[in-house]
Amino acid sequence: xRKTMIESLLRGPLTEPPPPVDAAxxxxxxxxxxxxxxxxxxxxxxxxxxxxGSCNGCELELHALSNAFYDLERFGLRFVASPRxxxxxxxxxxxxxxxxxxxxxxxxxxxxxxxxVAIGGCAVDGGIxxxxxxxxxxxxxxxxxxxxxxGCPPNPRQLLAGLLALLQKAS
Amino acid sequence: xxxxxxxxxxxxWLEAGxxxxxxxxxxxxxxxxxxxxxxxxxxxxxxxxxxxxxxCRHGQYPAVGVKHPPAIRLERAIRDLHKLDAIGASDTRPWxxxxxxxYEFLAAEGEALHQIAVGPVHAGIIEPGHFRFTANGEFLxxxxxxxxxxxxxxxxxxxxxxxxRAAMFAARGSGDSTVAYGLAFALAAETALGIAAxxxxxxxxxxxxxxxxxxxxxxxxxxxxxxxxxxxxHAQCGILRELTLRAAEACFSHRLMMDLIVPGGVAxxxxxxxxAQLRALLAEVRRVFPxxxxxxxxxxxxxxxxxxxxxxxxxxxxxFGAGGFVGRASGRDFDARRRPGYAPYDALKFDVPVLTAxxxxxxxxxxxxxxxxxxxxxxxxxxxxxxxxxxxxxxxRGGDGLALAEAFRGDVLVWLRLADDGSxxxxxxxxxxxxxxxxxxxxxxxxxVADFPLCNKSFNCSYAGHDL
Numbered sequence: 120x121r122k123t124m125i126e127s128l129l130r131g132p133l134t135e136p137p138p139p140v141d142a143a144x145x146x147x148x149x150x151x152x153x154x155x156x157x158x159x160x161x162x163x164x165x166x167x168x169x170x171x172g173s174c175n176g177c178e179l180e181l182h183a184l185s186n187a188f189y190d191l192e193r194f195g196l197r198f199v200a201s202p203r204x205x206x207x208x209x210x211x212x213x214x215x216x217x218x219x220x221x222x223x224x225x226x227x228x229x230x231x232x233x234x235x236v237a238i239g240g241c242a243v244d245g246g247i248x249x250x251x252x253x254x255x256x257x258x259x260x261x262x263x264x265x266x267x268x269x270g271c272p273p274n275p276r277q278l279l280a281g282l283l284a285l286l287q288k289a290s
Numbered sequence: 291x292x293x294x295x296x297x298x299x300x301x302x303w304l305e306a307g308x309x310x311x312x313x314x315x316x317x318x319x320x321x322x323x324x325x326x327x328x329x330x331x332x333x334x335x336x337x338x339x340x341x342x343x344x345x346c347r348h349g350q351y352p353a354v355g356v357k358h359p360p361a362i363r364l365e366r367a368i369r370d371l372h373k374l375d376a377i378g379a380s381d382t383r384p385w386x387x388x389x390x391x392x393y394e395f396l397a398a399e400g401e402a403l404h405q406i407a408v409g410p411v412h413a414g415i416i417e418p419g420h421f422r423f424t425a426n427g428e429f430l431x432x433x434x435x436x437x438x439x440x441x442x443x444x445x446x447x448x449x450x451x452x453x454x455r456a457a458m459f460a461a462r463g464s465g466d467s468t469v470a471y472g473l474a475f476a477l478a479a480e481t482a483l484g485i486a487a488x489x490x491x492x493x494x495x496x497x498x499x500x501x502x503x504x505x506x507x508x509x510x511x512x513x514x515x516x517x518x519x520x521x522x523x524h525a526q527c528g529i530l531r532e533l534t535l536r537a538a539e540a541c542f543s544h545r546l547m548m549d550l551i552v553p554g555g556v557a558x559x560x561x562x563x564x565x566a567q568l569r570a571l572l573a574e575v576r577r578v579f580p581x582x583x584x585x586x587x588x589x590x591x592x593x594x595x596x597x598x599x600x601x602x603x604x605x606x607x608x609x610f611g612a613g614g615f616v617g618r619a620s621g622r623d624f625d626a627r628r629r630p631g632y633a634p635y636d637a638l639k640f641d642v643p644v645l646t647a648x649x650x651x652x653x654x655x656x657x658x659x660x661x662x663x664x665x666x667x668x669x670x671x672x673x674x675x676x677x678x679x680x681x682x683x684x685x686x687r688g689g690d691g692l693a694l695a696e697a698f699r700g701d702v703l704v705w706l707r708l709a710d711d712g713s714x715x716x717x718x719x720x721x722x723x724x725x726x727x728x729x730x731x732x733x734x735x736x737x738x739v740a741d742f743p744l745c746n747k748s749f750n751c752s753y754a755g756h757d758l
Contacts, residue, residue, distance in 0.1 A: 123526060174462040174468075179465060180545070181415050221410045254442055272546070
């Protein structure tokens with residue numbers, strides 16, 4: 120263990136500089152996040168994630184945000200275990216019939232002010248699954264969406280750029 | 291390996307159920323192609339696969355699950371999706387379709403038992419599913435999973451679309467195994483059409499499959515240790531996983547290599563400059579991974595959590611035909627790359643590690659050994675990569691085909707039937723998780739509640755791949 124730890128210390132951090140904030144995402148957020156929220160939250164957001172029907176590809180890349188290269192928490196962004204602790208709800212997947220209610224309840228359990236981020240092509244409008252009888256549609260068909268991050272799946276840099284845009288508006 | 295097809299009457303269907311229950315055959319899949327039901331069975335001794343077809347009468351067929359429990363959930367799914375009833379079934383609750391009235395969980399009787407309900411939304415960034423625990427103090431006496439939350443209607447969506455379009459649905463069966471799903475689908479389609487992909491494509495497919503296996507095994511090994519509160523391994527394995535995904539992106543322009551395996555070949559060639567990054571990855575893993583293995587092996591506090599925790603009995607692994615590290619950690623020597631086997635693995639050297647302890651520790655060690663095998667396979671593939679075409683044109687004709695491909699968590703089975711114009715008439719995807727989820731329920735019995743995340747992560751079953 121000592122060897123691995125010393126090597127990590129000597130090597131220096133792997134963490135990379137942040138990507139530029141997504142301009143399109145910023146534009147999308149202008150209307151949704153106001154100054155009051157900024158005062159209340161400071162430069163920090165707690166994120167609760169719900170997979171509402173994803174193939175789990177998006178989840179893999181969300182996980183990657185916590186690795187040494189992207190280190191999400193340095194930006195004041197962190198994933199929390201309960202919706203009651205969250206400011207932001209990230210949602211992946213087309214919303215399935217079977218997940219609709221659980222998604223709604225998670226959203227309702229979050230305190231105001233709160234924002235919803237739809238992540239991945241399926242979450243935007245159902246993607247490849249739109250029209251399937253087992254699927255309600257995109258996240259916007261169930262909840263008010265403040266930001267969309269496209270991609271199948273979006274890679275960690277795209278995810279980071281989108282979430283940083285949210286932080287910039289919210290803080 | 292030979293693959294045989296047979297149409298059976300009631301007696302033939304029942305006899306097959308008896309042979310499954312008796313253990314001379316292993317259930318590979320049970321699905322509907324209305325008005326028929328089909329069952330694929332493996333003869334473990336010879337490696338032969340037999341597919342039997344039974345024509346339902348009045349939408350009914352004799353239940354297999356009542357004699358052979360691994361079939362129960364498959365029968366429940368068939369009823370939900372195709373309205374065909376298994377007559378004589380002991381469990382007639384819905385499975386993939388969630389409808390009112392409230393779902394009745396199986397009962398547990400005894401003094402001082404209490405229930406803990408978890409999910410479908412979990413604390414971490416994971417897929418949705420519900421776990422109903424019955425505990426006596428800290429000890430689990432029963433776990434029952436309720437799945438189906440991410441049922442997207444994949445199989446219904448594939449009906450009537452082109453093979454290329456259907457391949458995109460298959461690739462989203464389970465995102466962590468998108469390469470394996472693409473591969474199994476392509477192999478099934480090629481079997482149905484009586485064609486084979488060009489040799490270069492076959493080698494590139496295997497390269498992607500081994501990269502996918504490496505990335506997932508790194509992620510799993512780290513995440514299992516993390517669930518035992520040993521975050522150093524998690525951080526270090528996370529680095530290896532990220533480097534693997536970056537090498538995949540450098541080679542194939544997509545981190546998860548999604549939609550790159552298509553019926554008839556591969557959608558794109560390997561980027562030449564990606565190969566250097568891939569070789570650098572191999573060197574880095576060979577340098578770092580032995581230290582991490584040693585660290586895992588020599589950390590007593592970690593071993594204390596993983597050894598003898600969450601044991602799967604070998605007889606259950608055999609009965610359920612459990613694939614992947616779940617089966618191989620419990621003595622079931624099965625790997626679809628070997629048997630039924632597919633190119634180019636017949637020309638490559640690799641071992642299939644098998645252990646018998648069946649605990650969390652054994653499932654970690656299977657992954658560690660498979661990382662070593664996959665590294666060697668990637669090296670062999672790079673050395674032997676033939677020149678030539680990437681894809682052949684697909685003929686427009688009918689047919690049906692079955693294929694198995696080895697994903698990191700076990701065998702993915704795909705069966706499909708093509709209409710005369712070459713479009714998909716019916717396709718069935720069966721993730722390895724179908725036969726692993728029930729074993730998780732047996733593995734946690736007698737363990738403490740706090741060890742469930744550890745057990746669960748060591749299985750890492752797919753929700754999406756199972757829920758379809």
